[in-house]
Amino acid sequence: MRKIFLRIMLPALLGAYFSTATAQVDKKVLxxxxxxxxxxxxxxxxxxxxxxxxxxxxxxxxxxxxxxxxxxxxxxxxxxxxxxxxxxxxxxxxxxxxxxxxxxxxxxxxxxxxxQARLNVTRIYADLKPKYDAIDSADVKSEDAKEYALYLETKEEVESNRAKYEGIIAQTIQFKEQMLPMLPGMIANMMEVEEYDEKSLKKWKAEGAQQEQMKQMGLALLSGDLSEEAIDKQITQIQGMIDGHYNPDLNERxxxxxxxxxxxxxxxxxxxxxxxxxxxxxxxxxxxxxxxxxxxxxxxxxxxxxxxxxxxxxxxxxxxxxxxxxxxxxxxxxxxxxxxxxxxxxxxxxxxxxxxxxxxxxxxxxxxxxxxxxxxxxxxxxxxxxxxxxxxxxxxxxxxxxxxxxxxxxxxxxxxxxxxxxxxxxxxxxxxxxxxxxxxxxxxxxxxxxxxxxxxxxxxxxxxxxxxxxxxxxxxxxxxxxxxxxxxxxxxxxxxxxxxxxxxxxxxxxxxxxxxxxxxxxxxxxxx
CATH class of the missing domain: 3.40.50.200 (Peptidase S8/S53 domain)
Structure with a gap:
């Protein structure tokens, strides 16, 4: 499966999805x-x-x-x-x-x-859906029991992931529309300053996990990695997973x-x-x-x-x-x-x-x-x-x-x-x-x-x-x-x-x- 590699992590609500995101490019690690x-x-x-x-x-x-x-x-x-x-x-x-x-x-x-292509779990679900979607479990033949169990397993995985990523998109849009405009002021208040730049924010010592998270978001904001454009790009990528990876109706072949x-x-x-x-x-x-x-x-x-x-x-x-x-x-x-x-x-x-x-x-x-x-x-x-x-x-x-x-x-x-x-x-x-x-x-x-x-x-x-x-x-x-x-x-x-x-x-x-x-x-x- 192809992985989506990103330079930054959005707030904690996206932490699970971006758990394999990379660190910012640092030529010291060349x-x-x-x-x-x-x-x-x-x-x-x-x-x-x-x-x-x-x-x-x-x-x-x-x-x-x-x-x-x-x-x-x-x-x-x-x-x-x-x-x-x-x-x-x-x-x-x-x-x-x-x-x-x-x-x-x-x-x-x-x-x-x-x-763009489906995950294999989605392909299996799509292949089995016509056979089992309208059938009652009591009517499944004994020789089909293993296949039916696979159908239920893949159906659950596909539908739960679609719901999860739809929720992430909704939360991300809410973050962009409500929290992002207030973020600079919140960080300034946290630092107890009227204004700040990348140098001063890097020097500022956070106390606790919440302040550290705010600090990292502030740095991402200053670098452009947390701009509206960057967030929209990430939303598009997640939507691509819904429309591609977890879309039973996609016929990529x-x-x-x-x-x-x-x-x-x-x-x-x-x-x-x-x-x-x-x-x-x-x-x-x-x-x-x-x-x-x-x-x-x-x-x-x-x-x-x-x-x-x-x-x-x-x-x-x-x-x-x-x-x-x-x-x-x-x-x-x-x-x-x-x-x-x-x-x-x-x-x-x-x-x-x-x-x-x-x-x-x-x-x-x-x-x-x-x-x-x-x-x-x-x-x-x-x-x-x-x-x-x-x-x-x-x-x-x-x-x-x-x-x-x-x-x-x-x-x-x-x-x-x-x-x-x-x-x-x-x-x-x-x-x-x-x-x-x-x-x-x-x-x-x-x-x-x-x-x-x-x-x-x-x-x-x-x-x-x-x-x-x-x-x-x-x-x-x-x-x-x-x-x-x-x-x-x-x-x-x-x-x-x-x-x-x-x-x-x-x-x-x-x-x-x-x-x-x-x-x-x-x-x-x-x-x-």
Missing amino acids: NWYNSSKTGMSTEKAYKKLKNITPETVIVAIIDSGIDIEHEDLQGKIWTNTGEIPGNGIDDDKNGYIDDIHGWNFLGNKNGENVN AIIGDDVYDITDTDYGNNDYEGPDALHGTHVGGIVAATRGNGLGGDGVADNVVLMSLRAVPDGDEFDKDIALAIRYAVDNGAKVINGSFGKSYSSLQKEVYEAIIYAQENDVLFVHAAGNSANDLAINSNFPAVRYDFQELPFTHLLTIGASTRVHEKELAARFSNYGKNEVDIFAPGYEIYNTFPDNKYEAIAGTSMASPMVAGVAALLKGYFPSLTMAEVRQIILDSGDYFGDTYQKVPGSEELVKFDNLSRYGKVVNVKAAVELAKERTEAK
């Missing part, structure tokens, strides 16, 4: 994730690689699309040399016409694209015209690698591959990669069919690492996605997946693609599930939004205050396990390129074995104030360390 003090020691790793010429590794980015013309990604985009651009012919016979830099699984041959439940129906898509909103995918791609040391934005983790853009994540939940086909496309066209910064609570084609991940595994391709941003224990709440399936026959040997860490190692190492799981999340990586590429040659700091996952994808590609004799299974194990161990430290459980040993939040109790991974890769390569 490249912290590559540092040795709080990050992954990437810079120190490169000092150990000076005399090695790496092989180029293809990293597939399954996401919302990538701005392939971004200044910081030049020379970092994969090109399919088997295809002749613009001739309308499938030159390399891979089933995709003019797929020069990847493929867009959310479009049609006329160049039209899906942007109509412009494509395929059977979304038929994995063999593959004659769709186009070569629009960016799509209508490439914000998320461009940022993810930059974390992996943004040009290092050029003074533009943040540095990418890997200097030896090219990005394959596979657009399969709309503003809403991804379709399992698109994900399965994108994984197979990546494998068939030479990717050694696939990054999946997406996830959802419900999955309709679990077996097809599982089989695609196993297909990658059989071809020695590593799939790196974000753990999700709901502060959930994945032992209780799944984030699909799942770390295991009830029907699963083969163990995953080429899957990594990544939680998000912060710069603060004292009690707050796990980002407050990150999903976790003692046996479900493999390792953590930086995922908070990550400054990198945005479309149109811009740069922003955002947060999420969506940012942590490409950190690890970048490390995996780096290791494979500099130590090509390693298999991706070996690369995976090196990343896990070489991480910085924090397992014995007490950290807050994401979403709460409870302190537990970091070991309880992931399998290895570690944060990725690139320098240590390089050292271990060298050691294990020499031992072969």
Whole structure:
């Protein structure tokens, strides 16, 4: 599911919705994730690689699309040399016409694209509604009992969320119309001054949570982040969730015209690698591959990669069919690492996605997946693609599930939004205050396990390129074995104030360390 990243938080009434909002852009945090003090020691790793010429590794980015013309990604985009651009012919016979830099699984041959989409829970509800909406529970057949229970569950989730967000909009409008005009005077009275500016407000010491909240709103007001225009934009975004994510009547797949439940129906898509909103995918791609040391934005983790853009994540939940086909496309066209910064609570084609991940595994391709941003224990709440399936026959040997860490190692190492799981999340990586590429040659700091996952994808590609004799299974194990161990430290459980040993939040109790991974890769390569 695509997340909406914002720079500020509205008052407490919106706190739940904007719990994954990012901090304001602060260039002091530029490249912290590559540092040795709080990050992954990437810079120190490169000092150990000076005399090695790496092989180029293809990293597939399954996401919302990538701005392939971004200044910081030049020379970092994969090109399919088997295809002749613009001739309308499938030159390399891979089933995709003019797929020069990847493929867009959310479009049609006329160049039209899906942007807004429902969540999978809404799709399930919409699919089951005609069958069960008018039926009495007493009349449900025994063989339909499980499906009927799913209908009731999805109906409740969809309708309750629609009501919740409609309430948030009403409260936000009330805040804008009634409180916002009075806010400057209220803050001045609170400070006991006639007027104030950003400098004086920053210096002023708040007493208690209420004053601190007022102070933060005042700073947001002065910066423009709490202007009427900014609030209207947020209202529009929330309304978009009601009209898109939780709208049972939306038929987002109509412009494509395929059977979304038929994995063999593959004659769709186009070569629009960016799509209508490439914000998320461009940022993810930059974390992996943004040009290092050029003074533009943040540095990418890997200097030896090219990005394959596979657009399969709309503003809403991804379709399992698109994900399965994108994984197979990546494998068939030479990717050694696939990054999946997406996830959802419900999955309709679990077996097809599982089989695609196993297909990658059989071809020695590593799939790196974000753990999700709901502060959930994945032992209780799944984030699909799942770390295991009830029907699963083969163990995953080429899957990594990544939680998000912060710069603060004292009690707050796990980002407050990150999903976790003692046996479900493999390792953590930086995922908070990550400054990198945005479309149109811009740069922003955002947060999420969506940012942590490409950190690890970048490390995996780096290791494979500099130590090509390693298999991706070996690369995976090196990343896990070489991480910085924090397992014995007490950290807050994401979403709460409870302190537990970091070991309880992931399998290895570690944060990725690139320098240590390089050292271990060298050691294990020499031992072969």
